[in-house]
Amino acid sequence: MDYCSTAEKMQNLLGDKWVITDEEIVTGYARESTSESYGLVCPGPEGECILVKPESSEEVAEIMQYACEEGIAVIPKGAGTSLSANAIPEGPGLILSLERMNDIVEIDRDNMMITCQAGVTLGQLLEELAGSDIYFPLHPGDEGAQVGGMAAMNAGGVRAVRHGVMQDQVVGLEAVLPTGEIESFGGSEKKLLKDNSGYNLKDLLIGSEGTLAVITEVTLKLYPEPDFNGTLIVSFASRLEAFEAETEIRKMGIIPMAVEYVEKKQIEMAARDIGKSWPASEGEAYLMIMLAEDSEDDFYRKAADIQKLEDEFEINGISVADTTREEKEILEIRSHILPAIQEEIVDSPDVTVPPANLPDYLQILEEFENEYNTELPVVAHAGDGNLHVLILKEEGGKPAYFGELKKKIYRKAVDLGGTITGEHGVGRLRLDYLPLQISSRQLEIMWGIKQVFDPENILNPGKKIKEFNINKG
């Protein structure tokens, strides 16, 4: 990339104000919060990248056309909240922030859908719907997340048990291809509930981490606000009992909005940090079961069913939060776990296994705790089988066994039918571990698909999967 001529071209396209070359600002965009706390080295984009802030899909298309002609790398950037170091440039290029494309285009009550430009934040979306009788279920923790990024990363988080992850919410989307075309997926209005015309490119873009296209607009499903919400906090004496109970809840035929697993130390730390108190005092491990029902009767009938777990498990108490305020507070404390402990951990693999395999996986983690004489606290979206293992710092830095342990954590998950990432994505943090899970033929196919979309390999090129595949696959 010729720095000066590229900057000039961008200024002509977008106006001076939206082309940023200031080193400090650009460097800020070239990082993620995990970069520092996880000790991730960012190879120097400083002074070599240009930050651009288009305001429309047309401007994005013009940027991509130019970049494609000139072979310039483009890194699409949402809010950077995915924590997998997926949008960090590896060399010179354009960092394309979607933040100015933050209009809520339409709330469509007739279809129960909302169309947003990519830069709309989750917070903005939730605020727009607050007080109405429709809502959007997903909550990946950080409300600064942008919906375009959430689609590009296939975000999950809390409340994915009943309605699924981001892929299940995105009815249609608009994206700019690396070759510069503006394309709709899910029909021209992006509102198709069924579409069997040709290969499913929409869901290929979801979770592609900005490597196949720049998502510029998404249409999301909305749901009727349930008549009665409430959260049960069930306290267990041991983590294993909590995970075994989770399987029992599923077998009872109850489908909650969310089943979260948290541990005493981390949840109390998170609560203290934001000046709240965690409502359960007994027990060591908790299931947070969010129910959303058609009536108060249904809620209490299901709560009573869940209470029957006491016959089978050692339960230290069940508390019920049945007001919106209490429920919101619990979610707030839950969402604050990661910020509260971020400085104490070196990594948090988000492995996922078939949900009923969680107890087996937990026992393996206990073996690791003994082997490495450490603690491995766990936070989990238990209803999805998605588990965040917190690897703690030792003396303020990476412990000597870090690399070995991390690889074992991934490998054992894969052995139990699992994946190395359930919701955060591959990014730079997990790229080297992909061959533990994905066969070399599948990696080759993924690289082939990348070339089909992006023949010049300019869009979030990172480490080329092909090189990586040949070396390690």
Place this chain on the structure above:
Amino acid sequence: MDYCSTAEKMQNLLGDKWVITDEEIVTGYARESTSESYGLVCPGPEGECILVKPESSEEVAEIMQYACEEGIAVIPKGAGTSLSANAIPEGPGLILSLERMNDIVEIDRDNMMITCQAGVTLGQLLEELAGSDIYFPLHPGDEGAQVGGMAAMNAGGVRAVRHGVMQDQVVGLEAVLPTGEIESFGGSEKKLLKDNSGYNLKDLLIGSEGTLAVITEVTLKLYPEPDFNGTLIVSFASRLEAFEAETEIRKMGIIPMAVEYVEKKQIEMAARDIGKSWPASEGEAYLMIMLAEDSEDDFYRKAADIQKLEDEFEINGISVADTTREEKEILEIRSHILPAIQEEIVDSPDVTVPPANLPDYLQILEEFENEYNTELPVVAHAGDGNLHVLILKEEGGKPAYFGELKKKIYRKAVDLGGTITGEHGVGRLRLDYLPLQISSRQLEIMWGIKQVFDPENILNPGKKIKEFNINKG
């Protein structure tokens, strides 16, 4: 393909019994029910194709390896119930029937999933679960459909409103690639509820109509049997009112299992044909609203809400089927519409639009009825925006305006944000119409993906998308 050496090789691989060269049998497999009634000409595979019936994924892999080396076309064949002429050979090759791979591998209560070999039929699956407290929601009409084919075609049908189509049910799958590898998608156990490791190849295979891989095993989600089921039949004086009412139901915040739209003449014909009677006698157009609720109270509360439609619409009556027997009978009559009228129609495009656009689309159909002086009866999965337009024969054959009308039906759907196929797939019936909806760049990408999976273009090659794209895109 060298016929004799291929037959011999297949006999060595599978045993003589499972390699069929009898012209009559092979010809039967090289057709679909639509071939004749829709006047579709099948270019002569007779005497040039060999039918093979492997019994394991390993045998499928051996077939594919040989076919790949020799450049032999392979047409994977389920039950052929998709009605889009998607698995009809265009020339010499192997017809690979999955019918012998019909084991239900596992019902996993802990994970609420079922794993089936590709050749398991929907009927077999439903029977296996009958009387238990878990169930599988989708019902694409013909219970002879095989689950592998249902995945390959992304089948929809009745009961997709709440839980979605086949893609939403398939947690993981095993497939044999055109290059011969046996690959798992969705983790090695195929039971992952969340997986963000690399591109989403699983959902790319779903709906790819046997062109990217041979699906050999699928794991499906199961759901707790609802405590109270029931079906309302709401009778309307006009079809437009029925479709407008459908939007109102969604706006009420009710999410039924299914919202089907049927018309008097077709539903009565279907009922008569199987010796039953349709429970509504008044009205011209009906919404069949299947509710599945947590309690009888919830059911009747929602039924009462739906009854309020009478304030706004001209409703000729509402009947309630609240016993399992009555409900089953209604579904049976509904499923029989297509068989009952198959001989009278020349095509039934299954266009889909955003659900709230259905009334607009209906008005366009009325204009076509006037323009061509014909009737265009409609059957619809109204809750999904999915509409089957029945184009009637004239004097026992295709009317002169058939081609023109069909193209208009597709084009107007696309103009209203729709797709040319919501659930049946492209197949040979709709291939020529794809460019009405899909841009040439997207078609190029689809063709590129096909080449990545299948460099020799041997798997269900049909008309090459590329040629088609260059000629018409």
